[in-house]
Amino acid sequence: MQINADFSQRAVIRPGDSPWVPSPMAGVERIMLDRIGEELARATSIVRYAAGSHFSEHQHPGGEEFLVLDGVFSDERGDYPAGTYVRNPIGSQHAPFSRQGCTLFVKLMQFAADDQQPLVIDSRSAAWLPGLVPGLQVLPLHQHGSEHVALVRWAAGTRFNRHRHWGGEEILVLEGTFQDEFGDYPAGSWLRSPHLSEHTPFSDAGCLIWVKTGHLSA
Known part of the structure; x- marks a missing residue:
């Protein structure tokens, strides 16, 4: 299969x-x-x-x-x-x-x-960190080699810089709606973007995502 x-x-x-x-x-x-x-x-x-x-x-x-x-x-x-x-x-x-x-x-x-x-x-009791841009909070979950896993909380109206995914990116939307120039992704959506793909993500309403980067074939 x-x-x-x-x-x-x-x-x-x-x-x-x-x-x-x-x-x-x-x-x-x-x-x-x-x-x-x-x-x-x-x-x-x-x-x-x-x-x-x-x-x-x-x-x-x-x-x-x-x-x-x-x-x-x-x-x-x-x-x-x-x-x-x-x-x-x-x-x-x-x-x-x-x-x-x-x-x-x-x-x-x-x-x-x-x-x-x-x-x-347990993400309910773990310490969250400030993200790379205002409006983001990050809870690192795992890192090994180029692979990074985290939970990321987006405040309403948060915009992130355009960026390229070395080793790809995978996202599961847990709450709210995640967005980029390709579309809107409500809670329950799963996205997988390949090595060297690019996008400019944002969230008008705010969201919580699980995200993994660097784990797909380079």
């Missing part, structure tokens, strides 16, 4: 553009954003757990990265409420479930071989 598998091309999925697809486990379904492979795949997805659902114990051969969007996600190591960012390194394993239901943004099999640090960050 290949979905948005050409990383030299821009990809945009807005809410309602892609269907929910059942997983092999009852009560767990997903929206496939990009994917190379079948059930064991290099994949980026939105995953939804119904209340009381679980997934079989499994290993992460290429690592797992996720952000809890709503509800509470759990495994044998603990509970992860909305706003929690987690990295489970290559070779880790768990048996996840959700008592009350939850929604996750998940990336599988995308870790560098030497990126082996487990990570759990």
